[in-house]
Amino acid sequence: MTAPRLLVLQPSQSDPLAKLGEWLEAEGVELHLVPLKEEPAPASLDGYQGVICLGGEMGALDDLEHPWLADARRLLSSAVSQSLPTLAICLGAQLLAVATGGQVRRGPQGPEVGVLLVAKRDAAGMDPLFADLPFTPDVLQFHSDEVHVLPPSAEHLAASPKYPNQAFRVGSSAYGLQFHIETTPEIVLNWAAKDPESAACARPTDFDLDFLAEAHRDFEEVWQPFVARFAKLVRGELSPAGCLGTQLPLV
Template sequence: MTAPRLLVLQPSPSDPLAKLGDWLEADGVELHLVSLKEEPAPTDLDGYQGVICLGGEMGALDDLEHPWLADVRRLLSQAVAKRLPTLAICLGAQLLAAATGGQVRRGPNGPEVGILLVAKRDGAGKDPLFADLPWTPDVVQFHHDEVHLLPPGAEHLAASPKYPNQAFRVGACAYGLQFHIETTPEIVQAWAAKAPDEAACARAGHFDQDFLEEAHRDLEEVWHPFVQRFAKLVRGELAPAGPMGTPLPLV
């Protein structure tokens, strides 16, 4: 059986696939990584069974400095139209929202940074990826922009007190996560060193090595199974949500 092939769009070297790549490759998924600062994005999604879009330091609408952002939004819109399983993280979630009719802006409440909780919304209970998550899973936050308005018809899946649109699904199987699940302690520490003003918004000790190592062990326990469910969605072994998929019972 041929391994499913995912297009991975990487806007910045500072946010690599890291754990997400390890988990997907262990699940038999082939990854085609495109580093967008170094090479053009594909013109279409032919030959791919899914899409991942990672994060970066730029804004979702910073096309003057990064003209390839328009190509990313076009591909994410195509992915939704083609019902390709899609996982868009942080900047990727903002690009997904902007590509499908949502609104992105600088967050009025300042940066959201550190190891923090998000809370599932009611719609998560019948979602194939979110239903089995704890109600308040830990995540890595490191952003100052927000998805201000969800795209029309999007399913709201998770919120935080500071910024409510933390996770959402557009269509049957395109997921936006405002937070990070792919990091290592070293990646988070590098972000803190590169953006000290944002890092100063985190609680004391959130960038200590021991704290981050323990936090990432907890993150892996929750989010590795989530990514395994995403891989099943890519392989066609898990029905997507929505009217054309198979709804799950509420938990």
């Protein structure tokens, strides 16, 4: 049986696949990584069974400095229209939102940074990827922009007190996560060193190496099974979310 192939869009070298890549490869998924600053994005999604879009330090609409952002949005929009399983993280989630009719802005409450909790929304209980998550899973936050308005018909799956649109699904199988699940302690420490102003918004202990190592063990316990479910979605072994719309009473 041929391994399913995922297109991985990487906007920044500072946010690699890291643990996410390890988890997907352990599930038998083939990964085609495209560093968008260095390689042109594919013209289409032919030959791919899913899409990953990672994070980066740029904004979702910074096309003047990063013209390839338009290609990322085009491919994410195409993935949604083709019902391809898609996982978009941080900047990726913002690109997915904009590509499908949502809005992104600079977060009015300042950066959201550190090891924090998000809370599942009611719709998560019926979602094939989110249903089995703990009610308040730990995540790694490091962003200054927010998804201000979700795309029309998007399902809201998780929130935080500071910025409510933390996770959402567009269509049957395209997921946006404002937070990070792919990091290692070393990646997080590198971000803090490069952006000390944002890092200062977190608790000082959040950048202690031992604390980060323990936090990442907790992340793995929760998010590796989540990624395994995403791989099942890619392989066609897990049914995507049902059609949205009003449920009529049976008579």
